[in-house]
Amino acid sequence: KLTILKYPDERLRTVAEPVTSVDDSLRDTIDAMFETMYDSNGVGLAATQVNVHKRLFLADCSEDQSEPLVFINPEITEKDGLFANEEGCLSFPGVYAKVERASKVTVKALDRNGEEFSLTAEGLLAICIQHELDHLNGKLFVDYLSPLKRDRIRKKLEKEARLSAV
Numbered sequence: 001k002l003t004i005l006k007y008p009d010e011r012l013r014t015v016a017e018p019v020t021s022v023d024d025s026l027r028d029t030i031d032a033m034f035e036t037m038y039d040s041n042g043v044g045l046a047a048t049q050v051n052v053h054k055r056l057f058l059a060d061c062s063e064d065q066s067e068p069l070v071f072i073n074p075e076i077t078e079k080d081g082l083f084a085n086e087e088g089c090l091s092f093p094g095v096y097a098k099v100e101r102a103s104k105v106t107v108k109a110l111d112r113n114g115e116e117f118s119l120t121a122e123g124l125l126a127i128c129i130q131h132e133l134d135h136l137n138g139k140l141f142v143d144y145l146s147p148l149k150r151d152r153i154r155k156k157l158e159k160e161a162r163l164s165a166v
């Protein structure tokens, strides 16, 4: 299993580099990321969160872990509607905040075999795709909140990190 970076770890602010070769080594990373995501009960996971700064994220919004999706060098080509949704993030344990995002997105990416595909998503998958793509650009869901709220969240997580480190 891989270690998930926790806010305010500065490495979460890294802008990921495009993937140049979809090879077996990348597929090993993808498999380790799926194991980590399922183990953490996440519906998405960006490579940035496991300190791999490549443009790659995973999603599986199914109830029974039956719809694993891999997005390599993802680009959102269409956005539609607006939708405020309570979001969590594996890098912010126990923190939830309302974020407004597009309610429908079309994303173009490479799959785990390096084949290009395009997907139009709504609902939780649309939110997840936007949340994960932000991670690849070093953007976090708390960036959509007021500085006051963001600071309170930072202090809370830093205090918890100190307590758990003791």
Ligand SMILES: O=C(O)C[C@@H](Cc1ccccc1)[C@H](O)SCc1ccccc1
Binding pocket: 041, 042, 043, 044, 045, 046, 086, 087, 088, 089, 090, 091, 124, 127, 128, 131, 132, 135
């Ligand atoms: O930390 C992450 O990027 C993974 C998030 C992705 C996500 C955030 C908000 C909305 C959808 C997906 C984790 O899945 S957070 C846990 C979670 C689980 C179910 C539904 C929403 C959030």
Ligand SMILES: [Zn+2]
Binding pocket: 088, 089, 090, 091, 131, 135
């Ligand atoms: Zn996240």
